[in-house]
Amino acid sequence: MSDRIEGVKKLFTSKSSRVDTNRGDTYYKELFARCQARLDELKAEQPVNNRVDISEMLETQGVDRRDFMKWVSATTAMLMLPSSFTPLVADAAMLMNRAPVIWLELQDCAGNSEALLRSDGPKIDEIVLDIISLEFHETLQAASGHQAEKQMDEAMEHFFGKYLLFVEGAIPMAMGGHYGTIGASGETFHDHLLRAAEGAAAVVAVGSCATFGGIPAASPNPTGAVGVMDVVKGKPLINIPACPANPANMVGVILHYILTGQVPELDSLLRPKFAFGYRIHDNCERRAHFDAGEYVEEWGDVGAKNNFCLYKMGCKGPMTFNNCSIVRYNEGVNWPIGVGRGCIGCSEPDFWDKYAYERPMADAKIKAPTGGVEKTVDEFGLGLLTAAGIGIGIHAAASLAAGKKSDDESGESK
Amino acid sequence: MRPGYKKVERMNGTMRTIHWVNVTSMIVAIATGLYIAHPYYQTFMADGAVDKYVMAWNRWGHFIVAIIFDVTSIIVFYLSFATRFLEKKPYEKDLPSGGNIREFFEVFLNLVTLNRRKKFDSSYLDSFNAVYFTIFHLLLAWMLLTGLQLYVHGLGAGVSSIGSWWPWMLHFITDWTIPVSGGSLMDVRISHHYTMWWLIVWVVFHIYYQVWRTIYWNEGDISIVIGGSKYVKDEES
Numbered sequence: 300m301s302d303r304i305e306g307v308k309k310l311f312t313s314k315s316s317r318v319d320t321n322r323g324d325t326y327y328k329e330l331f332a333r334c335q336a337r338l339d340e341l342k343a344e345q346p347v348n349n350r351v352d353i354s355e356m357l358e359t360q361g362v363d364r365r366d367f368m369k370w371v372s373a374t375t376a377m378l379m380l381p382s383s384f385t386p387l388v389a390d391a392a393m394l395m396n397r398a399p400v401i402w403l404e405l406q407d408c409a410g411n412s413e414a415l416l417r418s419d420g421p422k423i424d425e426i427v428l429d430i431i432s433l434e435f436h437e438t439l440q441a442a443s444g445h446q447a448e449k450q451m452d453e454a455m456e457h458f459f460g461k462y463l464l465f466v467e468g469a470i471p472m473a474m475g476g477h478y479g480t481i482g483a484s485g486e487t488f489h490d491h492l493l494r495a496a497e498g499a500a501a502v503v504a505v506g507s508c509a510t511f512g513g514i515p516a517a518s519p520n521p522t523g524a525v526g527v528m529d530v531v532k533g534k535p536l537i538n539i540p541a542c543p544a545n546p547a548n549m550v551g552v553i554l555h556y557i558l559t560g561q562v563p564e565l566d567s568l569l570r571p572k573f574a575f576g577y578r579i580h581d582n583c584e585r586r587a588h589f590d591a592g593e594y595v596e597e598w599g600d601v602g603a604k605n606n607f608c609l610y611k612m613g614c615k616g617p618m619t620f621n622n623c624s625i626v627r628y629n630e631g632v633n634w635p636i637g638v639g640r641g642c643i644g645c646s647e648p649d650f651w652d653k654y655a656y657e658r659p660m661a662d663a664k665i666k667a668p669t670g671g672v673e674k675t676v677d678e679f680g681l682g683l684l685t686a687a688g689i690g691i692g693i694h695a696a697a698s699l700a701a702g703k704k705s706d707d708e709s710g711e712s713k
Numbered sequence: 714m715r716p717g718y719k720k721v722e723r724m725n726g727t728m729r730t731i732h733w734v735n736v737t738s739m740i741v742a743i744a745t746g747l748y749i750a751h752p753y754y755q756t757f758m759a760d761g762a763v764d765k766y767v768m769a770w771n772r773w774g775h776f777i778v779a780i781i782f783d784v785t786s787i788i789v790f791y792l793s794f795a796t797r798f799l800e801k802k803p804y805e806k807d808l809p810s811g812g813n814i815r816e817f818f819e820v821f822l823n824l825v826t827l828n829r830r831k832k833f834d835s836s837y838l839d840s841f842n843a844v845y846f847t848i849f850h851l852l853l854a855w856m857l858l859t860g861l862q863l864y865v866h867g868l869g870a871g872v873s874s875i876g877s878w879w880p881w882m883l884h885f886i887t888d889w890t891i892p893v894s895g896g897s898l899m900d901v902r903i904s905h906h907y908t909m910w911w912l913i914v915w916v917v918f919h920i921y922y923q924v925w926r927t928i929y930w931n932e933g934d935i936s937i938v939i940g941g942s943k944y945v946k947d948e949e950s
């Protein structure tokens with residue numbers, strides 16, 4: 300309950316998901332100067348560890364300068380900066396290896412690492428992510444056991460106060476946290492995370508598990524899984540939910556950090572507004588069919604063949620904030636609704652229990668507040684109505700049989 | 714007029730108009746709300762998508778009655794404190810004073826003893842009905858707040874044709890419904906839908922009770938909402 304009250308306080312004081320995209324020339328001039336100074340400073344520094352040069356890397360991957368600049372202007376727009384910032388963003392991308400990153404892998408499926416590492420041809424987002432200075436990544440590194448631990452300690456010490464801590468996966472809290480331990484000494488995920496967070500400049504939770512507990516926290520949540528923001532306090536924290544988090548948004552956050560040295564503007568769930576200020580439903584190519592009342596009724600029907608709206612197949616676009624309907628996945632190739640399946644609300648809290656049931660909310664079986672029973676809202680409602688009907692029926696029958704009418708002769712019964 | 718009875722004015726024109734506007738709004742809100750929940754008709758009309766607009770019209774209808782509901786609720790709230798038509802202001806009947814509590818139970822006992830005891834003044838609004846109407850307005854307020862929360866999702870960019878104060882205000886007054894209904898936007902929607910059923914149950918009992926009173930009290934209660942008055946025994950005659 301006290302959590303809820305805290306939540307209420309937070310919501311009352313939070314701003315809307317609005318991002319002010321035109322703050323006036325003075326603001327942007329000042330920001331420009333600040334960013335430029337910061338980039339000059341970073342340029343003077345040596346790359347931390349990863350000495351790969353991005354221009355070389357892009358060249359070997361067959362990306363020409365023109366494609367790169369196209370990507371840069373798209374990214375500038377995504378970060379909601381005026382186009383005059385394009386050269387700065389290009390510079391920042393070149394300086395990605397100045398930001399040391401430590402990446403922890405907790406209770407999860409490694410889907411975000413997978414997204415970051417790309418599955419088919421490397422896209423610019425992923426190449427840029429490749430040259431961030433990944434000082435430590437539990438899934439990717441060759442080291443193991445004590446050696447791995449030593450590496451992490453070294454990285455943490457060396458870059459104390461400077462590194463970005465990326466966290467993927469939920470934190471199991473039940474049984475003293477012993478559902479998840481790591482390393483030769485059997486440190487719990489909880490302790491591991493707190494130790495790594497201590498020296499971090501900022502903590503970035505990627506994917507729905509790290510942000511809101513995600514799938515591990517789905518009912519009945521046997522391991523007591525929670526998200527990073529429930530555990531790490533007193534650090535700048537950025538949530539990049541979705542399953543998996545979109546690499547474009549990870550790049551956006553790191554670029555923003557390199558460019559300005561600050562975390563981007565966040566909404567009340569600590570999600571960057573540049574990415575989560577959009578509702579899927581409002582930027583969905585099937586929206587005309589929604590308004591028209593044209594829905595896919597079952598997989599493979601005429602509606603499905605004609606790209607009708609997926610609302611009746613359980614699309615949760617109307618309740619989901621994410622930018623995948625705009626930036627899409629795999630460098631703009633496609634996204635879930637584009638390939639003909641509904642949104643399951645992967646970027647919202649509790650999405651597995653509350654969104655991902657592949658039918659409209661009104662047709663899904665949900666748990667009664669008391670737990671246990673699972674019925675649709677209408678079944679609960681009809682149950683209520685039936686109970687009321689029975690009560691009224693009994694009262695009406697009794698009144699007919701034994702009711703006493705106040706009438707003219709006897710007056711009121713006194 | 715029946716001999717020995719006197720006429721009591723209970724609802725003036727404004728109040729009766731509000732009552733029937735609410736009835737209509739409620740029916741439209743339920744019909745369109747259920748369509749939004751399960752779009753069940755006309756998926757395959759022959760016209761092109763831009764012409765038929767079935768969901769859009771249903772949502773439009775839902776929002777129009779929602780706004781009407783918003784306005785009538787504010788008027789009713791105001792009148793319950795400010796009306797000069799009734800001797801006793803309705804809110805006074807809600808206060809948990811000894812007399813009101815006693816009256817509440819007397820009216821309740823009258824109902825469960827099938828009108829075998831009637832120890833209260835039935836000429837004006839009694840505490841039982843006052844509380845029952847207050848429950849209605851609380852349910853309605855919850856519908857308004859959760860409904861406006863669902864509505865503001867469509868203004869994600871934080872701007873609207875009437876300015877940015879509108880989404881800002883909606884966030885300010887309705888964001889607390891998220892944690893209260895369970896933590897996610899979907900919980901707000903579940904709660905909005907579920908509360909509809911409580912309103913329907915409320916309406917069913919409301920209608921039953923008014924008809925029952927009319928039959929058993931024999932004071933023409935039903936006509937309060939039509940002609941504006943009812944009859945009570947004239948003690949002086």
Ligand code: HEM
Nearest residue numbers: 661742743746747749750779856857860861863864906909
């Ligand atoms: C007695 C009054 C009302 C009733 C019975 C009612 C009923 C419903 C129902 C059953 C739904 C469908 C929920 C689902 O998907 O299962 C709904 C949706 C909705 N209602 Fe209401 N509602 C009422 C008042 C309001 C009010 C006052 C507003 C204020 C704006 C409102 C706004 C909405 C919105 C925005 C949706 C979601 C529609 C969409 O996003 O497409 N409702 N309502």
Ligand code: SF4
Nearest residue numbers: 583586608609614616
């Ligand atoms: S497919 Fe989903 S997001 Fe797209 S219009 Fe339909 S309900 Fe909205």
Ligand code: SF4
Nearest residue numbers: 623635642643644645
């Ligand atoms: S369409 Fe919905 S479920 Fe799919 S990735 Fe986007 S936000 Fe997540």
